[in-house]
Amino acid sequence: MPDSASAHHIALPPLASQAERLIELGVHELAGTTAEDLRAFAEDGGGADGNTLLAVHPGLVPASALAPLLQLNGKSGFVVVDMPDVDLFAPHGVDLPDAPLYLVTGVDRGDHMANWSPEEALPALTEEHRTPLLLTEGIHWVLQQPDALERNHCFMTIGSRLRKAGGALDARTPAIWISNGSGRDGRERRNAPKVGWCWWGNRHTWLGFASATGRRP
Template sequence: MSEATPTASTVLPALPALGAQAERLIELGVHAFSGLAADEIRAFAANAEGSQGSDGALLAVHPGRAPASALAPLLRRDGKPGFVVTDMPDVDLFTPCAVELPDAPLYLVTAPDRGDHMANWSPSEALPALTDEGRTPLLLTEGIHWVLQQPEALERNRCFMTIGSRLRKANGTMDARTPALWISNGTGRDGRERRNAPKVGWCWWNNRHTWLGFASAKDRTAKDG
């Protein structure tokens, strides 16, 4: 899983306006598999635009409607579709943990950040630090939404973990795997044909990686006006 030591952090462009984000989701067909009407997404975005905190916000579909397994193949890089690693067939069982998620089909994720300053931290170290900063870790589905709207957010050697999603085992303990988004090197079971493709994978809860930050947001809101 290792990659080269990261270079200086990149300043990302502003997220598209919420109306443009809505059209992007519709273009990709997200409304179709999430049980939403295209006009429902458009209306939510139109009502939310201009409200306090909507500038720089990410439009997200609730993971219960748009799971990671359906969203990941919509990612594109160098013309190659995104994919979930073969040893994560249970990707959709990674659900929100210690995250307050709006009870709504659509919501806003405000001020997403890649967490480059936490590169080479472990998830166990990053979570309390994010809490101290007043930030909330992104869910895996939110991370995918972010890259769908802003492909520049996934940069080689500047990728990120989404530790707001965890898998609780039958005995009540947490699975040690934690989801992440990065760029495939086309090695191992990925296959050479997937080199440079966006990749949903996992890392261990107590391990560090110099090329993985910890994506987070200021908050989430389902307000539509």
């Protein structure tokens, strides 16, 4: 297992600015709420620092609806074609507030775990008293802070897993990175933000493991 490097933190905008960003993108409409409700929630979350993310519950706005809203290098985000079941990846081992909107605290990209497998990273995060980000939370993060996604410094979101018929977990684990425009992505998508997956037991030098210290309504 590679040596740990220092964790990489990227400051987030104030909650009020995050609310306005979601309103601009129409996320409140997708969630079936109002711009006023979103602004009020952000105001009530006062005291949050630059490492707190405003998120919409994945039961209201799934990853497939959020991914196309991503913008990077003038390109829109997309979900890989071999992940048509992306919205079936649900929270696993992560307790979400029972609320349409919630806050994710202590967000970190997990660069120090680059070249670890999900199988190796999960127990290490648990030992650090952290929980992995959900796929939707990772997308929310990049919507608010595009610099959270850098070529060769992207991240997995292993808080979302798919449970197959019979109860076993699917070996795929979701991640967000930048497309090279190869294969079925298409050359026109080179440098676009991409929602894809990696195997539970595989390592990738360019993928860390995004995580949080907590979640609250």
